[in-house]
Amino acid sequence: MPRTGLTAAEIKKKAIDATVAAMREEGFDKVRLTDVAKQLGVSHAALYLHFKDKTALLDAVSERWLVEIDESLDAICRKQGKEPTEKMLAWMLTLHRAKRAKVLHDPELYKSFDLLANAQKPYVQQHMSTLMAQLVGLVREAIAARRLRGADPDKMAEILWEGMMAFHHPKLVAQHLDEKREPLLRLVLESMLKGLALKTD
Amino acid sequence: MPRTGLTAAEIKKKAIDATVAAMREEGFDKVRLTDVAKQLGVSHAALYLHFKDKTALLDAVSERWLVEIDESLDAICRKQGKEPTEKMLAWMLTLHRAKRAKVLHDPELYKSFDLLANAQKPYVQQHMSTLMAQLVGLVREAIAARRLRGADPDKMAEILWEGMMAFHHPKLVAQHLDEKREPLLRLVLESMLKGLALKTD
DNA sequence: TAAGTTACAAACTATGGTTGTTGTAAGTTA
């Protein structure tokens, strides 16, 4: 019965695509639902069948990106036969690069993400707990491989997370765009890993 | 010949005091030079004899606070006969608490400071290099006391600084006001110190 | 009945004129 001939999932995807295009074009705080709808060839009211309100549509853009990050990090976690601490470095580097790349060549999208950083949106929470679960997993592996020592992997992951904040937090990533921070990232991570390789409980 | 009967330094200090009061009262972005001048019993134009422009006056407020921090941290560095790593913990805790206290009970002043965080004002640069010099000093002491090992104290201080960013950066401090972060701060610092106690060059 | 429309009210934003603030130049006083 849809006159567009598309399923709900398809039109949702297209709506998000059009929103991304509008953000890039006009800036994220100047996106108009009426323009997005025009792109899809429907009336603006039709968008409300798929998204609760404008915020939900904008959120969907960030959510898509966060899920992409989750997945590329998950791919690293799943890799077999690699040193757990090397995987952890790869994980941290990938996260750092993802944020850096975003702010560099998609600043308008990054802005919307940046504003979200302190927001208590459920999908941001979800993203955070996915990341923490992955990191805890890597810590457990490292403990199993005798590369780390300690009784509380959750706490160890939290320590690593906080210590690496300088390389992940939106504001801080944006602040150091012109510098090559990867060698420093490596050094910070290595010093923490060495410390956590001794007894830490 | 001054009709106020005050020296330049005195009136400068009073102007900063009045600006602080105005910020607390009205919010930092609503400070009016005319009100500040009224407090001092002079015309607003008189302020231009002591401050280049409004920005310079607002900056003076932040600068005063940054210098206070520099001094209280310096007091820690100067303390004799204490373990260097304990001093470093005290230093990090004091910096963390200073920022936390500011945002808690002087949010309007903190806001102005927060905006400055990425700004390239010379007195902010000055503050940063003072802090780094202090931290390098603590690292050198710790190396001398065989608590740390490594050939490059500057790099080690940088590592420690970046690793502790989560507890010092204005945005991050403001984001975790409701939590007790000191135990975590301690754990992050300890793990880095342990790592840096092994060979790191 | 899910996917859409049109039509309309409420909320927001852009505009332009008015008022208030900032910054400067020329003048005043101890």
Place this chain on the structure above:
DNA sequence: TAACTTACAACAACCATAGTTTGTAACTTA
């Protein structure tokens, strides 16, 4: 002549209102 004032121009904040955009309800179609 340093510390200040008054007077004024340039600029920014404020406020009313006209114009858009957002969100909803009642209606249409495959």
